[in-house]
Amino acid sequence: MPRVLVVDDDLTVAEVVLGYLRRDGFEAAHAADGLAALAIAAAAPPDLVVLDLMLPGIDGLEVCRRLRAERPDLPVIMLTARGEEEDRIAGLEVGADDYVVKPFSPKELVLRVRSVLRRAEQREAPDEPAVVVDGDLRLDTLARTASLAGCDVALTTREFDLLAFLLAHPGRALRREDLMREVWGWEFGDQSTVTVHVRRVREKVETNPADPTRLVTVWGVGYRWDPSPDSSGDALARTYGGGTG
Numbered sequence: 001m002p003r004v005l006v007v008d009d010d011l012t013v014a015e016v017v018l019g020y021l022r023r024d025g026f027e028a029a030h031a032a033d034g035l036a037a038l039a040i041a042a043a044a045p046p047d048l049v050v051l052d053l054m055l056p057g058i059d060g061l062e063v064c065r066r067l068r069a070e071r072p073d074l075p076v077i078m079l080t081a082r083g084e085e086e087d088r089i090a091g092l093e094v095g096a097d098d099y100v101v102k103p104f105s106p107k108e109l110v111l112r113v114r115s116v117l118r119r120a121e122q123r124e125a126p127d128e129p130a131v132v133v134d135g136d137l138r139l140d141t142l143a144r145t146a147s148l149a150g151c152d153v154a155l156t157t158r159e160f161d162l163l164a165f166l167l168a169h170p171g172r173a174l175r176r177e178d179l180m181r182e183v184w185g186w187e188f189g190d191q192s193t194v195t196v197h198v199r200r201v202r203e204k205v206e207t208n209p210a211d212p213t214r215l216v217t218v219w220g221v222g223y224r225w226d227p228s229p230d231s232s233g234d235a236l237a238r239t240y241g242g243g244t245g
Helices: 011-023 034-043 062-069 083-092 106-121 157-168 175-183 190-207
Strands: 003-007 025-032 047-054 078-082 098-103 131-134 137-140 145-146 214-219 222-225 237-240
Touching: 003 034, 003 190, 011 106, 025 034, 034 047, 034 062, 047 062, 047 106, 062 078, 062 083, 078 083, 078 106, 083 190, 098 106, 098 145, 098 190, 106 175, 131 157, 137 157, 157 175, 157 190, 157 222, 175 190, 175 222, 190 214
Parallel strands: 003 025, 003 047, 047 078, 078 098
Antiparallel strands: 131 137, 131 237, 137 145, 214 222
């Protein structure tokens, strides 16, 4: 049974969300402030956190930063009362996988929780490449680990999914709406979500994120992954189990 930690100082909202989650088969716990959330997450690690942006004491952004420092792959859905673009982007910048604007439908939130968890739990089928190598970048889609020049790269769930999808389609110009549909599973949504995640991936895999050579912008279209010159042929080097495909 997936465990969800709901962090919100509005007890009425928290009770409604907890009720919907439990009725939908989740184990749900509640924290009313940031410090309590960190303590609960340390004592009983959740599978996903629903995190309010505005909290007493330390705010949701700082809670997200601290949770990410301990578990970079922990899925986080941020709640924001104002729904302003800067709030949404701030949440995405610290690693939130998704956001929901208050007031919201509890049913919609549960659907978002299921969507994020489903993406977090996805693994490649046995006949799919386990490892993708592009120059000094190595991505293991089964272990969900990444390394650059032999050093581990900490990626959030969405960052990993985005990078894996780009590497699976090298040289192809992809629209933001395509990425939103294929990586996030959304037919509609705020495309700034994609923009922020692209920027975060660049910061982790590009030598100079301000002048990217791998994850490049295709003006008027979206983004394209340009394979390293060290990669063999038109496709990236892929490893299946112990052999090379």
